[in-house]
Amino acid sequence: MKAIKPQLASGTRDFNQLDMIKRRYVISILERLFKKYSFFEISTPAIENTSTLTGNYGGDGDKLIFNILNSGNYLSKVNDSVSLKNYENITKVISKKALRYDLSVPLARYVALNRNDITFPFKRYQIQPVWRADRPQKGRFREFYQCDIDVIGSESIVSEIEMINIIFDFFNEIKFKNFRVRINSRSIMNSFFGLLKLKNYDDILVILDKKDKVGLEQVVEEIKKLNIEKSSIDIILRLLYLDDKEVLSELCDLGLKSSVQETKNILDMCLTSGLSENVCYDFSLVRGLGYYTGFIVEVDIIDSDFGSVVGGGRYDNLTSVFGLKDVSGIGISFGLERIMILMEENNLFPKDLDKSINxxxxxxxxxxxxxxxxxxxxxxxxxxxxxxxxxxxxxxxxxxxxxxxxxxxxxxxxxxxxxxxxxxxxxxxxxxxxxxxxxxxxxxxx
Amino acid sequence: MKAIKPQLASGTRDFNQLDMIKRRYVISILERLFKKYSFFEISTPAIENTSTLTGNYGGDGDKLIFNILNSGNYLSKVNDSVSLKNYENITKVISKKALRYDLSVPLARYVALNRNDITFPFKRYQIQPVWRADRPQKGRFREFYQCDIDVIGSESIVSEIEMINIIFDFFNEIKFKNFRVRINSRSIMNSFFGLLKLKNYDDILVILDKKDKVGLEQVVEEIKKLNIEKSSIDIILRLLYLDDKEVLSELCDLGLKSSVQETKNILDMCLTSGLSENVCYDFSLVRGLGYYTGFIVEVDIIDSDFGSVVGGGRYDNLTSVFGLKDVSGIGISFGLERIMILMEENNLFPKDLDKSINxxxxxxxxxxxxxxxxxxxxxxxxxxxxxxxxxxxxxxxxxxxxxxxxxxxxxxxxxxxxxxxxxxxxxxxxxxxxxxxxxxxxxxxx
Missing domain, CATH: 3.40.50.800 (Anticodon-binding domain)
Known part of the structure; x- marks a missing residue:
């Protein structure tokens, strides 16, 4: 009889009875909310073909995908003379499947595959684990849950407003007020950088994207060092120091009125539909270089370096990879693991949650x-x-x-x-x- | 831009809105039931160390485990001169993790790992997917859900009775009467075959285990061919033709009264606690050669070749692999996928389940x-x-x-x-x- 030391795989967790009661508490709040807004649940498998996943997350992201070995003699198609040094080529031969990295690409695959059966706009929620071969560290796990809602096949601003509403409803439900919803628009950014005649502004976005981590001062320093016209740098820096309302009118003054209009509408509607002033425009909000094309949103905790707890935006090209073009989508993702920590730290769980046996x-x-x-x-x-x-x-x-x-x-x-x-x-x-x-x-x- | 054909990985499924409503309906019945019997939820990761999993499912089972490639240059530790023909040896080097094959071994690992924090008896339920690299075919998938309850650290017959009660409650709840609960006892089998002085009776068990698939007649034919004493064969065959109550008294007459007593108690208590006569003793029930050591149970649909929808039993050695000895466990597993088919075929879902938008x-x-x-x-x-x-x-x-x-x-x-x-x-x-x-x-x- 073998005797093995019982241990978890690195970067994974067990959840005991009390953990699960707490997780179910949060998940059930999200589910109830999503349903009220007429998002309905679908489920996709943990395993996808590797070809479905790779190429969507950038080179660094692709490296974090967990590959699954083919069954049986997976080496039978590897030539015996092949050098084992070239593992990346061999991977393609010995592994055809992988664990999903997020819930967005599986959604795009799902929508493209079922396009004829789906009534658009398609509103779905999905609360499932995803896997990333990241280096495990405090608070960062290789298996974690995402809670996503998306609307596919509608360009209506109703979706933007409802996404923000759902965020407020959630924080209202867990009785936590100290959060801030920051929004921005990729269309504004595109037309702004177009105005400055900057064709490739990815490096600027990379710098802006770090603002939450490194602070405004370092961002300013790095932007000053960029190899672009001094006048452009001055305009960018001016915008960074303005408050949110000033930025928008400044952008209008620069001639971007039509690009700005939608974002203004969103902010106005938030106010008239009774949301607090905690929604603000943030010119420096980027949310990675990913697939967003319009509205982007991120929620963080005021006066803390907690990181964002919810984030998302509008994307127009996600399903086009699968041959389904001109379908606009918008989605946000609630980070369950961060929300769990937030609730724990702020004592937001009801007192008698562990009352179990009557x-x-x-x-x-x-x-x-x-x-x-x-x-x-x-x-x-x-x-x-x-x-x-x-x-x-x-x-x-x-x-x-x-x-x-x-x-x-x-x-x-x-x-x-x-x-x-x-x-x-x-x-x-x-x-x-x-x-x-x-x-x-x-x-x-x- | 790549253009990929959207497709599912072989043997996996998407579930659309209506599928999920139906699955949630069944799962919520099970969850409510499990909780009433004071089973509480835990969750274990999809990924376990390969060393935790292998060696528990027999050679054939081990081959069905999905192995996950190590991250980075997983070949760096493979010697370049190694023959690629020997894939099984290479697997151990390039893959240290795997997808869970069932929920029992992860439970044993969990209990051994958390032995100091657990109050025994430990009653948990777990409803999670498992993965098997089986050949996909109609109704057999590579990713499917198991719904397990187990009691660890109690030898009390209360568990046996409650497991049977839960089965009846479940079928009562879904309003399906046409099922049969068959029970047997590994202790009875052990003492019976001991009485016949058969040391290794695995081949008999293998034959009996096929009864549901091939029918009684073929089982009888195969037993006749066994290379054991004619008198033993006669006794076995006699038992196979007796009805369930007769078998038990016959076994008593053979001198196995003390082994039979527990099973008789279980049957009696089922009757006195108001369960129907649908619980019967089945001398030919085996449930594989696996790890069961006492009571075993299986539920099938009367007059059909549907296969079993629930099964389980008592096992005494599951956690000993992880160095935790002398801990008795008992568990049953509801097969969600089969139950879904059963409910669909018998129109057991409420009519207005798809009413969604008010x-x-x-x-x-x-x-x-x-x-x-x-x-x-x-x-x-x-x-x-x-x-x-x-x-x-x-x-x-x-x-x-x-x-x-x-x-x-x-x-x-x-x-x-x-x-x-x-x-x-x-x-x-x-x-x-x-x-x-x-x-x-x-x-x-x-």
Missing amino acids: YLFLNFGDEYISDYIGLASKLRSKNKVVEIYSKSNSIKKQMIYANKKNVDFVVIFGENEKKSQKILIKNMKTGSQEDIPLDKILNFIQ | YLFLNFGDEYISDYIGLASKLRSKNKVVEIYSKSNSIKKQMIYANKKNVDFVVIFGENEKKSQKILIKNMKTGSQEDIPLDKILNFIQ
Whole structure:
């Protein structure tokens, strides 16, 4: 018999009972919200063909995809004379499948595959794990959950507003106010950098994207060093120092009124539909170089370096990789793992979340088991959580277990009770006891 | 830009909105049940170290484990002179992780790893996907869900009875009566074959295990051919032709009274606790050669070759692989995928499961969007599912969408309604319409 040290794979986690109760609490809030906004759940497999995934996340992203070995003799198609130094070429031969890296590319694949059965606009939510072969470190895991909503096949600004509404509803529900919704628009950025006659402004975006991590000052320093016209640098820096409302009017003054209009509309509608002033325009918001083409949004915690807890935006080309063109999409992703930490740090979980067992039957011996089973079944018919203690240990030991498991009531049915056809129910919070005739139990249970 | 054909990885599935509603329906029944019996959820990662998984499923099982390639240059530790013909040796070097094959071995790893934090008996449920590199075929997938409950660290017969109770509760809940619970006991088998002085009776078990597939007659033929004493063969065959109650008394007569006692107790308690006579003893029930050591159970559909929908048993050695000895466990697994087919074939899903959108706001133009957002938010505050149609298409087109999406009510708010500060709500089932003053909406919504 082999004897193995029990251990988790690096970067993965178990979740125990209390962890799961907390995670379910947050997930159920999100699910309820998503449904109210008429997003419905779909599910895609953990495994996708590698060809579906690669090429979508940039070279660095592609390296973080977990590849799955082909079954059987996966080496049979590798030529024996091939040098083993060239692992990247061999990978393509020995691995055709991979674990999904996010939920967006599988969504695009799903939409393209089912285009004829889908009624557009297609609004779906998906709460599933994704996997990344990242170096594990504190708070960064190789398996983690994403909670995504997307609208595919609609260009309506209704989606932008609803995404922001959902964000506010969520924070309202978890009773956390100290957050900020920053929005920007790739269309504004494109026309702004077009105005400056900058064809390739990716390096500027990379610098701006780091603002949350390195701070405004360092961003300014790096922009000053860029090899572009001094006048352009001056304009960029001026915008960075303006507050959000000033930036938008400055951009209008620069002649970008039509590009700015949509973002202004979004901000206005947020205010008129009663959202707080916590929505602001942020000219430096980039959200990576990824696939966004219009509206982008990110939510962070005020006065903290917590990182963003929600993010997303509008993209026009996601499904085109799969041959489905001219379909606009918009989506946001709630970072479950960060939200869990946020809730833990701010004590946002309800107090009695770990209340689990309502009734524990003490065990006075095998001759009573039939009775326990029958009585427990009555209590369960009233949706109570009932456990029958498994052994006729000493009562002291059984009560210690009851305390450990934080049960509401202990049920006592032994020799005396059987004779008198009553059960004794002990309230573990108050310590009070009550005799209940067997045939009155269902009246007692509310 | 690459253009890829959108396709699923072989043996995997997407689930659309209606699929998910149905799956959630079944899962929520199981979850509610498991909780009532004081099983609580834990979650383990999809990825485990390969060393944790292999060696537990037999040689054939091990071959069905999906291996994950190490990140980076996974070949760096493979000697360039190594023959590529020997893929099994190379696998150990280039792949250290794998996808879980079931939920039992991860549970054993979890219990061994967390032994000091767990209060025993430990009752957990787990509803998660597992992966097997099996040849995909009709109804057999490479990614599928298992729904497991286990009790670890208790030898009490309470667990056996409760497992059977849960099975009955489940079928009761889905309103399906045509099932049969077969039980057997590895202890009975061990002492019976011991009595016949058969040291290795694995080949008999293999034959018996095929009974559901090949039928009793072929089993009898194969047993006749076995190279064991004629008298032993006669006894085995006699048992196979007896009905379940006769078998047990025959086994008692053979001197196995003490081994049989527990199974008799279980059957008696099932009857006294009000379960139907659908629980029967089946001498030929084997459930593979796996790790079971005592009670085994399987549920199948009467008069069909549907295969088993639930199965499990008691095992004493599962955690010992991880150095945790003398811990008894018992568990059953509900096969979600089979249950889904069973429910579909027997029309067991509630009729209105696909009722999803309560209110659809028709869209009369961008100038009304703020109003729609505000009104929708009021309806959502009453937990209604509300969609705002995304474009100001023709009303006809919007009504077609409303019909496709099977909405309950259509909400009309255009020029006239804005003037009169009323909304028009059309009941899509009855066709009747009602004018509601804007400030009375919340009274109207129940």
